Amino acid sequence: MTPTRLDPEVCYRAVSSRDRRFDGMFYTAVRTTGIYCRPSCPARTPAARNVEFHPTAAAAQAAGFRACKRCLPDATPGSPEWDVAADVAGRAMRLISDGVVDRDGVDGLAARVGYTPRHLGRLLTAELGAGPLALARARRAQTARVLIETTDLQFAEIAFAAGFASIRQFNETIREVYALSPTELRGRRGGLPSTGTVSMRLAVRTPYAGRDLLAFLALRAVPGVETAGDGWYARTLGLPHGTGTVRLEIDDHDRAGETAFVTATFALDDLRDTAAGVERVRRLLDADCDPVAVDQVLGADPLLAPVVAARPGLRVPGHVDGNEIAVRAVLGQQVTVGAARTIAARLTAELGKPVARPDGGLTHLFPDVATLASLDPEDLPMPRSRGRALVALCRALAEGDVVLDRGAGRDETRQALLAIPGIGPWTADYIALRALGDPDVFLPADIGTRDALVALGRDPSTAAGLAEAWRPWRSYAQVHLWRTLSPSLTTSTQEK
Structure with missing residues (x-):
């Protein structure tokens, strides 16, 4: 079952069992009440003839349904399908969640994914049941509801924090989506001026x-x-x-x-x-x-079964800035984690931008790629070949030849990275794993991978073949292998 092809029978079985695993993957709309819910809603299960299923909250809202006040269907984790999918709809959803439509409009979103605005609108409507504006509107409403219910911010501050263009738009959207005013959502608590x-x-x-x-x-x-x-x-x-x-x-x-x-x-x-x-x-x-x-999937494999059973729910560490993780991947080539960290700290102290509101040890942003691209490789505290690779990578990132965010096409990005002198498969795949959120990356030549397989009694030369059984979750298998080397996930001599 995928977001674009919801099987009504499967969906209804999930709703009947109130299976929380499906929360955020689809939404149940009840025609007789005009309400949409999460699959695990504790209310009485409606008759199958009275329900329809939508892949996104925006699609349910576009069909005229409002959010359930009991189960708060948009207060769920996002669909994991958007991380699995490398198609246009998945890439667009990730960019919309990052606020691209609010900042750059539909034209900006379309340019990022390489389509005309009209064609992108048709594609998203066909795939997700709603166009980019409706999807962005649903995201704003969800952000606003969380801020209303969990903070003391004043409503005007919440409106702009959530991405609304005006307080009027904010009020109208909240009323339409939740059938409550912002004041009613908050209850008796009054708002306080923001301190940021x-x-x-x-x-x-x-x-x-x-x-x-x-x-x-x-x-x-x-x-x-x-x-x-x-x-x-x-x-x-x-x-x-x-x-x-x-x-x-x-x-x-x-x-x-x-x-x-x-x-x-x-x-x-x-x-x-x-x-x-x-x-x-x-x-x-x-x-x-x-x-x-x-x-x-991973627990069904004889090699990984005991590893997965020992640590269920292990995650792939992501990142807040794709450019930063790419630079740190190059800094960590062929050195220990500690050495890579020391080099990164030195560059940060010399070239990082101070934050406006330092907090204890948090004083600087990691150096931006435009600054690093202007450096002479000879002056960097690393071998010259790696310095040249770092400067070339930063130049490609600064000029937009390579884009490292969740909206980037994974295959095209990997090829663009490999075209940069000094960027090999390990670096490109590590960047894909952490910066692009690709769930199906495996590093067979990684020292940590090889050491882990030896410790598990397997020949490291068979790594690539073993990993075929772990698709489409090879990134998670990779992290499980790293974890077997030590409880703190210390892995190899490269910057993991």
Whole structure:
């Protein structure tokens, strides 16, 4: 079952069983009440003849349905299909979630995916049941509802933080989607003037191996850009309208099939960056993954079965900035994780932009690619060949020849990366795994992969063949193999 081809019988069985694993994958609209719900809604299951199914909340809203007040259907993790799908609809959904339509309009979105606005509108309507404006509107409404119910921001601040062009548009949309005014959604709590700090809960599917993700990030934290401690991780953010920081409270959540939450506290220069900040942090957390589906496939493999059973819900660590992770991948070629971190910290101290609101150890953004592209490779603290590769990569990123975000075409991006002198398959695939969110990347020549297979009693030369059974979740198999080397996910001599 895919977002574009929902099987009514399968959907109805999921609704009848109130299976939480399907929350966010499709929406149930009840014709007799005019309401749409998440599949796990605790209300009485409607008769099959009275329901229809939609791949997105926007499609249900476009069909004239309003959100259920009991199950809050848009307060779910996003569909994992958008990370699996590398097609135009999946790429467009990821860009819409990042706020591209709010910032650049439909024309800007269409240019990013390589289609005319009219053709993109037809394609998204056919695939997702709604066009780009409706999809963006649904995202704004969901962001606004979260801010209304979980923060003390004033409504005017919420309207612009969620991406609305005016307070009137904000009020009308909230009333139409939720059949409640913003005041009624908030209840008796009054709003307070913003200090630029927004705290909210980000939904993740369970099981969620949050502590392993935290260990991975903490081991690689670049001083000035990132800090971490027991149960938390924080970093600086470069966002469309300014800088910011985010602190995440990350823990394990073991009960499968439920929705858990990661608390995120943002300190932003401009509240209009709220939606973009949330989406980028969700990528970092791999929040939209369906861990049950992943573990079913990997757990059926004799080699990985005990590994997966030992750590269900293991996530692929994402990133908030594709350019940053690409630079760090090159810095980590053929050196230890600690050495790569030291080089990154030195470049940050010398070339990183200070954030407007430093917070403890969070003082700078990672150096931007335009600055790095202007450097002389001879002056970089690394072998000359790697310095030349780094400068060439940054030049390609700065000039737009390579784009590293969730809207990029994966195959085309990989070929563009491999065309840069000094960028080989390991670097290109590692970037795809962490920056593009590709769930099906495997690194057979990686030292960590080889060491893990040896420890599991397998010949490393057979790695590529073994991994065929792990499709389409080879990225998760890769992280499981890395984790077998140590509890903290220390892997090899390259920057994982």
